[in-house]
Amino acid sequence: MNEADAHPTRATRTLLIVLAVTFVYSGLRYHVFGGVPWSQLPLYVTNKATSWAALTLLALAYISRDGRFAREAGMLGLLLSATHVILSQTILDPAYYDKLYVGAHFSAIAETALLAGVGAATVLMIPAVATLPGVRANLGEDRWRRWLRAGHPGLALVALHCALLGCKGWFAPGTWPGYMPPITLIATLIALAPMLARRRR
Numbered sequence: 001m002n003e004a005d006a007h008p009t010r011a012t013r014t015l016l017i018v019l020a021v022t023f024v025y026s027g028l029r030y031h032v033f034g035g036v037p038w039s040q041l042p043l044y045v046t047n048k049a050t051s052w053a054a055l056t057l058l059a060l061a062y063i064s065r066d067g068r069f070a071r072e073a074g075m076l077g078l079l080l081s082a083t084h085v086i087l088s089q090t091i092l093d094p095a096y097y098d099k100l101y102v103g104a105h106f107s108a109i110a111e112t113a114l115l116a117g118v119g120a121a122t123v124l125m126i127p128a129v130a131t132l133p134g135v136r137a138n139l140g141e142d143r144w145r146r147w148l149r150a151g152h153p154g155l156a157l158v159a160l161h162c163a164l165l166g167c168k169g170w171f172a173p174g175t176w177p178g179y180m181p182p183i184t185l186i187a188t189l190i191a192l193a194p195m196l197a198r199r200r201r
């Protein structure tokens with residue numbers, strides 16, 4: 001093993017910092033100020049921190065001009081997104097997400113939000129596949145670049161997913177635990193950041 005391989009890459013260090021921030025924020029917002037029992041840290045609150053970290057890595061991948069960092073951050077972001085999808089499935093129940101349900105079923109807004117999430121997960125697979133070895137040569141340069149750019153509509157779907165899930169609470173700062181803004185609001189802005197950065201370039 002050469003010495004460079006023994007050290008964590010920039011993307012791995014970024015992952016650890018982002019996870020530390022999202023876990024501390026989620027722990028403070030939900031457990032310390034929001035009164036959510038600590039027994040719900042392993043799934044419910046971990047799901048919030050994980051999904052937020054996933055999105056942040058995906059957005060950083062699209063903002064960065066460093067090809068290696070972008071590739072690694074994108075893959076890590078996609079991996080954490082898969083964790084978020086699995087975690088969500090285990091607790092998708094009115095006991096955890098009362099606000100998403102009307103009686104036994106999801107509300108129309110919740111169904112649309114979850115469809116946007118599924119759409120995002122599907123579309124984000126396209127740039128991930130594009131980064132696999134040999135795909136660039138097979139697709140040719142133009143198509144390969146188009147596949148990479150599919151991440152932008154993918155992130156737009158994540159923004160829709162988060163906005164529909166959380167926008168009800170965005171305009172009532174008095175109800176925010178510890179006056180900490182909702183993760184869905186922060187996440188929507190993060191998801192839109194790469195598109196805004198691209199327009200400014």
Ligand code: HEM
Pocket residue numbers: 047048051052054055081084085088089092097114117118120121158161162165166182183184187
């Ligand atoms: C099958 C696909 C998906 C499902 C079923 C799903 C499900 C959920 C659920 C149940 C929530 C919790 C809402 C709440 O606590 O109020 C959520 C929030 C969230 N999701 Fe997804 N999601 C999916 C895809 C994605 C993808 C691909 C991303 C991109 C990283 C993503 C990012 C987020 C973020 C950032 C939040 C806000 C965290 C929070 O405040 O709880 N989701 N999702």
